[in-house]
Amino acid sequence: MLIGLVAVIVATLIVVTPEFYALGILGDSAFFDLLVLAISFQLRGIGSLVWRYVVLGFSPIKRFAAFRIYATSTALLFIFAEIISTVQKVAHRLSS
Secondary structure, eight states, X not given: OHHHHHHHHHHHHHHHOTTOHHHHHTOHHHHHHHHHHHHHHHHHHHHHHHHHHHHHHHHXXXXXXXXXXXXXXXXXXXXXXXXXXXXXXXXXXXXX
């Protein structure tokens, strides 16, 4: 944050007073590069925070989807067991 503030101040000085002493030594592109570097660091930090919030937001959905898969497979297992039990009862009644 401090580097970005310094870069903005120096870039503003270059734009306002083109006769700024550092302009002759380093050139205005160095200060604008510093400004872009500071802004890119800041945007990268914001992007990582946004990504963290996205991951935290989707993790309950992922857990719910995993629970739905577990619940669906358990329900299908019970339905299959009921069908087998019914077939066995019918086969037993037909054979007696």
